Amino acid sequence: MRKTSLxxxxxxxxxxxxxxQKKSKAAAPxxxxxxxxxxxxxxxxxxxxxxxxxxxxxxxxxxxxxxTVTGSVQMYVKKDQLGKEFIYQSFxxxxxxxxxxxxxxxxxxxxFKIEKSFDKLEFKQxxxxxxxxxxxxISKAANVDVSDAVMFAEKVAVEDSLGYLVAVDGxxxxxxxDPVKPVxxxxxxxxxxxxxxxxxxxxxxxxxxxxxxxxTDVLVELAYDNPMPxxxxxxxxxxxxxxxxxxxxxxxxxxxxxxxxxxxDPRVGYFGSEVDDLSSISPTPYKDIIxxxxxxxxxxxxxISEPVEPIVWWVENTTPVELREIVKEAGEKWNEAFEAAxxxxxxxxxxxxxxxxxxxxxxxxxxxRWVSSANPQYGAIGPSFTNPRTGQILGADITVExxxxxxxxVQDDLFNGGLSSLAANLPxxxxxxxxxxxxxxxxxxxxxxxxxxxxxxANELSMQYQAGVAAIATLDDDGSNGxxxxxxxxxxxKQFLYYLILHEMGHTLGLNHNMKASQMLRPDQVHDQNIxxxxxxxxxxxxxxxLNVSSDRSKQGDYYTTKAxxxxxxxxxxxxxxxxxxxxxxxxRKILSRSTEPNLTFGNDADDMRAPGKAIDPRVMVNxxxxxxxxxxxxxxxxxxxxxxxxxxxxxxxxxSYAELRSRYYQLMNQRAQMVGAVxxxxxxxxVDRSYAGQNAAAKPFTPVSADYQKKAMALLNKYLxxxxxxxxxxxLFPYLxxxxxxxxxxxxTEDVKPQTTVASLQMSTLAHILHPVTMSRINNSSLYGNxxxxxxxxxxxxxxxxxxxxxxxxxxxxxxxxxxxxKASAAIVNSPVGYDNASKxxxxxxxxxxxxxxxxxxxxxxxxxxxxxxLNFLIEKALSVK
Numbered sequence: 001m002r003k004t005s006l007x008x009x010x011x012x013x014x015x016x017x018x019x020x021q022k023k024s025k026a027a028a029p030x031x032x033x034x035x036x037x038x039x040x041x042x043x044x045x046x047x048x049x050x051x052x053x054x055x056x057x058x059x060x061x062x063x064x065x066x067x068t069v070t071g072s073v074q075m076y077v078k079k080d081q082l083g084k085e086f087i088y089q090s091f092x093x094x095x096x097x098x099x100x101x102x103x104x105x106x107x108x109x110x111x112f113k114i115e116k117s118f119d120k121l122e123f124k125q126x127x128x129x130x131x132x133x134x135x136x137x138i139s140k141a142a143n144v145d146v147s148d149a150v151m152f153a154e155k156v157a158v159e160d161s162l163g164y165l166v167a168v169d170g171x172x173x174x175x176x177x178d179p180v181k182p183v184x185x186x187x188x189x190x191x192x193x194x195x196x197x198x199x200x201x202x203x204x205x206x207x208x209x210x211x212x213x214x215x216t217d218v219l220v221e222l223a224y225d226n227p228m229p230x231x232x233x234x235x236x237x238x239x240x241x242x243x244x245x246x247x248x249x250x251x252x253x254x255x256x257x258x259x260x261x262x263x264x265d266p267r268v269g270y271f272g273s274e275v276d277d278l279s280s281i282s283p284t285p286y287k288d289i290i291x292x293x294x295x296x297x298x299x300x301x302x303x304i305s306e307p308v309e310p311i312v313w314w315v316e317n318t319t320p321v322e323l324r325e326i327v328k329e330a331g332e333k334w335n336e337a338f339e340a341a342x343x344x345x346x347x348x349x350x351x352x353x354x355x356x357x358x359x360x361x362x363x364x365x366x367x368x369r370w371v372s373s374a375n376p377q378y379g380a381i382g383p384s385f386t387n388p389r390t391g392q393i394l395g396a397d398i399t400v401e402x403x404x405x406x407x408x409x410v411q412d413d414l415f416n417g418g419l420s421s422l423a424a425n426l427p428x429x430x431x432x433x434x435x436x437x438x439x440x441x442x443x444x445x446x447x448x449x450x451x452x453x454x455x456x457x458a459n460e461l462s463m464q465y466q467a468g469v470a471a472i473a474t475l476d477d478d479g480s481n482g483x484x485x486x487x488x489x490x491x492x493x494k495q496f497l498y499y500l501i502l503h504e505m506g507h508t509l510g511l512n513h514n515m516k517a518s519q520m521l522r523p524d525q526v527h528d529q530n531i532x533x534x535x536x537x538x539x540x541x542x543x544x545x546x547l548n549v550s551s552d553r554s555k556q557g558d559y560y561t562t563k564a565x566x567x568x569x570x571x572x573x574x575x576x577x578x579x580x581x582x583x584x585x586x587x588x589r590k591i592l593s594r595s596t597e598p599n600l601t602f603g604n605d606a607d608d609m610r611a612p613g614k615a616i617d618p619r620v621m622v623n624x625x626x627x628x629x630x631x632x633x634x635x636x637x638x639x640x641x642x643x644x645x646x647x648x649x650x651x652x653x654x655x656x657s658y659a660e661l662r663s664r665y666y667q668l669m670n671q672r673a674q675m676v677g678a679v680x681x682x683x684x685x686x687x688v689d690r691s692y693a694g695q696n697a698a699a700k701p702f703t704p705v706s707a708d709y710q711k712k713a714m715a716l717l718n719k720y721l722x723x724x725x726x727x728x729x730x731x732x733l734f735p736y737l738x739x740x741x742x743x744x745x746x747x748x749x750t751e752d753v754k755p756q757t758t759v760a761s762l763q764m765s766t767l768a769h770i771l772h773p774v775t776m777s778r779i780n781n782s783s784l785y786g787n788x789x790x791x792x793x794x795x796x797x798x799x800x801x802x803x804x805x806x807x808x809x810x811x812x813x814x815x816x817x818x819x820x821x822x823x824k825a826s827a828a829i830v831n832s833p834v835g836y837d838n839a840s841k842x843x844x845x846x847x848x849x850x851x852x853x854x855x856x857x858x859x860x861x862x863x864x865x866x867x868x869x870x871x872l873n874f875l876i877e878k879a880l881s882v883k
Contacts, residue, residue, distance in 0.1 A: 048076065048158050048165050060211025061086075061253050064218070065165075071206050073172060073218070077114055077121060078163040085111045085126060087252040087394070089385045090178035093219060093361070095245035097236050098194045099182055103371050104361070104399050106383040108178040111254075112151070119156055121166050125149040128388045129276060131287040136279040151176050172218050172249055173204050180222060180245050194233040196243055197226025207246065215363055216251045250363055252394065254387060257294060260581065261390045263588070264288035267595040267690050268574050269512045269542070269604045271384075272391055289391040291384065291510040292575045295343055300578070306344050313505075314352045316360050316369040319400075324351050326494055327368055330501035330562075334509065337564040337572035346576075347505075360397075366508070368398040368501070381458075382504030396508035400500070401458065426764060426821075427612060427772045428828035431835025434613060435773050457503050457544055460623065464547035465496045467667045468559060471549050471639065474646045492559050499560040502541040506568065510575055516603035516620045517543040517567055523626045523635070527557030537561035539599050540568050544622035546632075546674060551639040566599040595690070596697045607688070609681045612765070613772035618685035618705065623674035629682065630712045633675035637720045640668045644729035648736060657740040662753075665730075665737055673762050676721050680766040682713040683794060684779040686787075704787035711789065711797070717766060718801030724815055727759055759814045764821060770794065771825050773835040780839045792843040798822065799847060799854075807858045809865075816868045823851060823872050827879030845880075852876050 052074065055065035063076040090108045095101025111126040127146045132139035152171040156164045171177065181196045203223035210217045222245045229240035237243065264272045270290035277285040297305035315327050328349040338346035352360070352367065360367045363385075384396035427434035472488045517540035525531050527550050537558050538545055550556040564572075570591070579587045594600055603620030610622050618629075626632040647668075651661040685705040691697040720726055737753040739745070769775055779791050802822050806815055829836050829844035836844075855873055860866040 046158055048160055051158050051165055058209050058211040058216075060213055060216050062211060062216045062251055064168075064209055064211055064216065066206065066209050072167065072169050073206060073209065074157065074165050075168045076163055076165050081163070082114055082116055085113055085254050085389070087254060087385075087387055088112050088125075088177060089250040089252060089363070091248040091250070092180075093246035093248050095180070095247075096194055096196070096233055096243060098233055099196070101180070101245055102399070104369065104397055105381070106385055106397070109385050109388060111388055116156075116164070117153070120153050121156060121164060122150050123152040123171060125151055128273065131275050131277045131279070133277070133279040138279045142278075173201060173206075173220055173222065174199060177249055178247065180247060181224070191230030194231045194237070194240070195226060195229065196224040196245070197229070197241075198224065200225045203242075203244075212362075212364070214253045217361075217363070218249045219246060220249065221246050248361070252363070254389070255294070255392060255394070259294045259387075259390055259392045260584075261289040262292060262575065262584075264290050265574075265588075265592055267592055267602060267692075268571050269514055269602050270510045270571070270575060271507075271512050272510075273388055290575055291386045291391045291393050293393045293509070295338075295346060295576055295578075297342065297578060302342075304339060304342055304344050307346055310346055310348045311509075312348045312350065312366060313398075314350050314360070314365055314367045316367045317352045317354045317356065318370040319368065320370065323497060326497050327501055330498045331368070331505055333498070333502060333563050334505060334572075337569040338576065340569045341573045341576040342578060343576065363395045366396050368400065370400050372401070382507035384508045384510070393508070393510060398501070398504045398508060400504075426768055426825070427835075428825045428832070431773050431828075431832050435835050458500055460544050461496055461500055463667060463670050464623075465492065466663075467671050468492050468496075468547050468549050470647075470651075470664045470667060471643060474643045474650050475553050488556070495558060495560040495562055498562045499541060502562075502564065506540075506542050509572070511542050511568070511571055513544070513604045513608075514540040514542040514567055514602050515544060515605065515608040515622060516601045516617070517565060518545040518625045519601060519619050519627050520565070520599050521626055523628050523631045526626055526632075527555050529557050532558045532561065533563075535599075536563055536565035538565055538625070539601065540565045540571075542568065546623045546625040546636070546678075547671075548625055549636075549639070551635050551642065566597075567602065570594060570600050592692075593695060596695050602690070603688070609685075609769075610677075612769040613774035616686040616702075616778060617688040618678075618681035619687065621678050621681055624678040629678050630709070630716050633679045634716055634720070636671060636675050637716075640671055641729045643668060645732065648733060652736065658736050658738045659740040661733070662737045662739060665733055666758075669758060669762070672720075673765065676717060676762060676766050677769075679713045679716055680769050683710050683770050683789075684775045684782070684787075685710070686778065686782055702782075702785065704782040704785070707787070707789040707793075710794075714794070714797045714801070718797070721763055721766065722798075722801045722818060724805050724812055727755075727814060730755065756813050756817055760817045760821070763814075763818050767798075767822065767825065770798070771829065773832075773837075773840070776829075776840040776843075777837050780837055790843075791840050792846060795826075795843045795847045796850075799850060803851065803854055807854060809859070810862050811865045811868055816864075819872060820868070820875070823848070823875050826851075827875060830879055831882050848876050848879055 052065040054069055055067045055074065058064040058066065062081075065074045065076070066072070067074075088108070088110055089106070092101040092103070092105040092107060094103050111128060113124050113126060115122050115124060127143065127149070130143065130146070132142040152168075154166045154168070154170060156166055158165040175181065181199070184193060184195075200223040203225075205221050205223075207219035207221055208217070209219070224243045224245065226241055226243070232240045264270060264286075270292070272288055272290040275287040275289060277287045293311050294309070295311070296308045298308055299305040313331055315324050315331075319327060328351060331347055331349040334347045335345060338344075358365060360369060382396065382398040384393045386393050469489055469492065472485055472492065476485045476488055518538045520535075520539040521531065521537065526537060526548055537548060538561050541561060541564060545560070548557065548559050574588065574591045577587065577591070595602070601619075603617060607615050607617060607620040608622060609615045609618060609620060621629075624632070644665075647661060647664055651664050652658060653660070682705050687699065687703045687705060689697050689699040689701050689703070734753050734755055739751055741751075776791050776794075779787060779789070779794065783790060802815075802818055806812075811819065826844045826847045830841055830848065832841070852873065855869050858869060860869055
């Protein structure tokens with residue numbers, strides 16, 4: 001009823017209106033219709049030209065339009081670019097060094113596609129982890145469970161006949177492509193590391209926008225705000241509340257060539273990509289590939305031919321003028337290795353003129369650049385970027401950190417941090433954490449799902465270089481022949497720089513570290529230049545070797561190797577020798593058959609033993625040298641002990657503070673630390689041979705280090721590290737090891753030298769490895785296949801070295817700390833609910849009881865010694881009462 005009542009008045013109104021209109025028309029005279037009523041035209045669609053009329057055009061691989069008023073950027077994507085793969089590469093171009101955002105750090109590399117979905121364009125990262133054999137039916141199900149990674153999706157602003165215009169501020173400004181802000185573990189204490197804070201889009205902006213035929217580069221400056229920073233960062237941070245990070249996004253065309261991926265092999269060390277073959281039933285279904293440049297012979301029939309395109313390096317004009325020719329010579333040394341692979345002049349070195357009209361940041365140029373950072377993180381780094389699908393290296397840069405002053409920091413954090421901070425990292429304090437494999441995955445913070453990895457060689461070389469300078473200045477000074485010292489230091493520096501460039505360039509050629517290469521020569525050969533100038537000082541320049549300084553200064557040979565070693569030449573042949581497709585597998589197999597040759601031995605960072613409890617082969621270690629590390633280390637430790645009494649006279653200069661003396665002292669302490677650290681790894685070590693079955697290798701895949709050599713290693717530690725007089729040469733220096741005051745630089749701690757902590761850091765670092773639950777378990781396990789130096793034997797020899805010499809006399813402060821920490825460690829092993837196996841616990845229990853008996857018969861001539869031994873008895877009785 002309500003609907004009807006509403007409808008009736010409306011009907012009447014309409015009828016009344018119609019009648020009135022009809023009446024009006026009847027009364028009016030007829031008027032001629034002279035023109036049709038105009039119909040408004042439909043609004044015209046905006047064109048690309050309309051949308052970019054206030055923008056600057058950057059034409060290239062992807063054409064970019066940047067608004068000249070707002071700075072916003074739009075990208076024009078051609079229709080024939082849809083569905084194609086492109087390479088994304090990011091670089092940090094300046095930011096907090098504590099977060100490894102130094103200039104020109106190569107970061108994320110991946111493939112991506114652009115696809116159209118209705119009215120949007122999607123930027124999708126590609127997964128390159130899997131391979132499917134196209135002839136296998138299972139390949140029809142390829143990637144069915146691989147999740148898409150859509151980094152960015154944006155509505156098309158304009159479409160024309162050739163392509164699409166889309167706004168890309170949301171892609172380029174922010175963390176869509178490469179997350180800059182690190183992901184820290186939730187257990188990390190607040191304020192322990194520098195934190196960027198939150199991303200601020202309103203303060204972020206574009207820097208340089210460039211586009212070339214094969215690549216498009218965009219430099220952005222990303223702003224981060226942290227209103228209440230708990231960590232102010234280093235001196236490179238102007239204000240921790242407001243930080244800007246410069247990043248470069250590079251979009252690169254996938255090369256259109258006949259480059260063939262080359263397979264990886266565990267006997268030779270290349271960077272590369274792990275690829276799982278999901279259509280294989282092999283027990284090793286891997287299609288891993290290596291990274292290498294696309295070298296093609298000009299004359300394929302020639303045994304040695306120049307390449308069509310050589311690898312060209314520019315020594316950037318930031319390089320100190322006096323060093324440019326040395327850098328150029330060092331790079332050219334790699335040509336020896338490429339000749340063995342069939343290429344002449346494969347590496348071409350050029351010096352960038354000061355008036356060059358090209359930008360070194362252009363990825364078309366490979367440069368060796370020098371930078372000067374407030375807080376150098378790496379010393380030097382030589383990364384490269386690749387096509388992830390094939391492993392083809394597309395570009396690389398080497399960055400060298402210029403170091404001012406002595407170039408080597410005083411290691412107060414390492415040597416004077418306090419015994420309590422030292423104990424926090426000892427494995428017996430937290431065995432569960434010590435055996436957690438994740439502790440070794442990365443020493444750097446994670447960025448998204450990626451980890452920053454760097455080469456720390458330059459930091460190692462810098463410390464050793466300064467120790468070498470100290471040795472020359474201290475021992476080569478006869479009071480009259482200053483020219484001899486000058487010449488020696490000049491040669492040391494040249495070899496230091498040669499090695500640094502050779503090593504970092506090796507990385508850019510695809511090679512990863514070979515920490516086993518320093519085993520090549522015997523101790524009596526390492527100073528014979530008839531050998532080292534022909535063969536090399538070590539098997540590879542990709543190692544972190546010890547400085548090769550001779551205790552007999554009249555017999556000094558090469559400090560560092562200055563040429564590619566036998567392994568390097570062999571590895572380059574594996575990676576770069578060209579083969580016809582049908583001959584490649586047999587050719588590679590023939591090259592790899594030589595892996596059993598002693599000079600070609602290989603072990604990389606995954607195998608090295610620098611961290612306590614990590615890896616098993618003691619020959620794969622940093623800061624070692626020669627095939628007899630015990631003998632080599634003893635010579636170095638004698639050298640250090642000879643130098644200590646001479647340091648004050650040489651490095652205490654009139655009208656100067658004692659800062660240099662302090663620095664030199666800790667450099668020599670670092671030499672001690674390197675030697676005893678390398679030697680300690682032989683205790684419980686297992687030598688590894690990675691040759692394949694059928695190669696007739698001289699060794700088995702796993703061979704325990706002989707008991708005799710393990711005992712030799714222990715004897716050296718007992719003599720030069722644990723003995724009461726091990727550091728007697730240092731005492732006269734302690735009153736002079738004073739830092740130079742700067743403002744209020746002692747505000748957070750006392751300035752006095754702390755020798756007991758300095759020594760304890762060396763002693764505990766070796767015990768941290770020997771008494772690590774992983775090491776002790778390996779000693780027990782290896783007893784089942786050849787090891788005859790048991791955990792009980794190890795503990796017994798430690799007791800002799802740590803207690804026997806002062807049982808009938810006073811115990812000095814070094815030994816009090818050492819004995820106390822050893823008893824604490826043994827007690828912790830006995831009572832540990834996890835981590836340590838039964839045999840290790842039994843050996844520790846026997847050790848405590850043995851020490852208790854020894855203390856009962858000991859004589860204590862002074863009050864401090866009596867107090868110390870009372871404390872030891874208390875710790876032992878407490879541990880035994882728990883059992």
